[in-house]
Amino acid sequence: MVFPRLHIITDSLDVVRAVVGLGPVAIQIRVKSSSRLAYELALAALPLCRTAGALCLIDDRVEVALAVGADGVHVGSSDLPVSVARRLLGPTAVVGGTCRDLADIRRAVADGASYVGLGPVFATSTKDGLPPPMGPAVAGAAAAAAPEIPVIAIGGITVDRVPELRTYGVAVVSAIAADPVGATTSFLKALS
Numbered sequence: 001m002v003f004p005r006l007h008i009i010t011d012s013l014d015v016v017r018a019v020v021g022l023g024p025v026a027i028q029i030r031v032k033s034s035s036r037l038a039y040e041l042a043l044a045a046l047p048l049c050r051t052a053g054a055l056c057l058i059d060d061r062v063e064v065a066l067a068v069g070a071d072g073v074h075v076g077s078s079d080l081p082v083s084v085a086r087r088l089l090g091p092t093a094v095v096g097g098t099c100r101d102l103a104d105i106r107r108a109v110a111d112g113a114s115y116v117g118l119g120p121v122f123a124t125s126t127k128d129g130l131p132p133p134m135g136p137a138v139a140g141a142a143a144a145a146a147p148e149i150p151v152i153a154i155g156g157i158t159v160d161r162v163p164e165l166r167t168y169g170v171a172v173v174s175a176i177a178a179d180p181v182g183a184t185t186s187f188l189k190a191l192s
Helices: 013-019 035-052 062-068 082-089 102-110 136-144 159-164 180-191
Strands: 006-010 025-029 055-059 072-075 094-099 115-118 151-154 169-172
Touching (some): 006 013, 013 025, 013 180, 025 035, 035 062, 055 094, 062 082, 072 082, 082 094, 094 102, 102 115, 159 180, 169 180
Parallel strands (some): 006 169, 025 055, 072 094, 151 169
């Protein structure tokens, strides 16, 4: 399977149902409130992803990825380190890590990351406490300097901004929520 260029981050089973099967996507289950709710959503989403050939990743929660047999995990800067997630999930799991700059990317590569999420590229209201946006030029330069693994841009990503990005792909949250089918189709077209 080719590594998906579109990563859809969601806490909604309805979004998962709507977007799997539209094209090559990674679904990242992000439930901030509890491991139990993340587990229940991942348990319901995983068979939908598997049937459609979509990658199913769990945000932050390595224990949930292990419990449901997900394809992997994405860990943030305050979660378990990439190296620990890799050790726990094994050599074939997909392990992504949040990065803010080229030094973070290099560290993630050395620690066994399968890909990195780089951002925020643009301003976003999806998450509090983020550093200032780096902009597409800085994100593109960091991605170009680290060709070993896919770099997925995140933070304020819209379909109109995809042409500005020189990264492998994009991760989206709010851009998908209002119209999952239409937005996913538009993103897949913009990334092709």
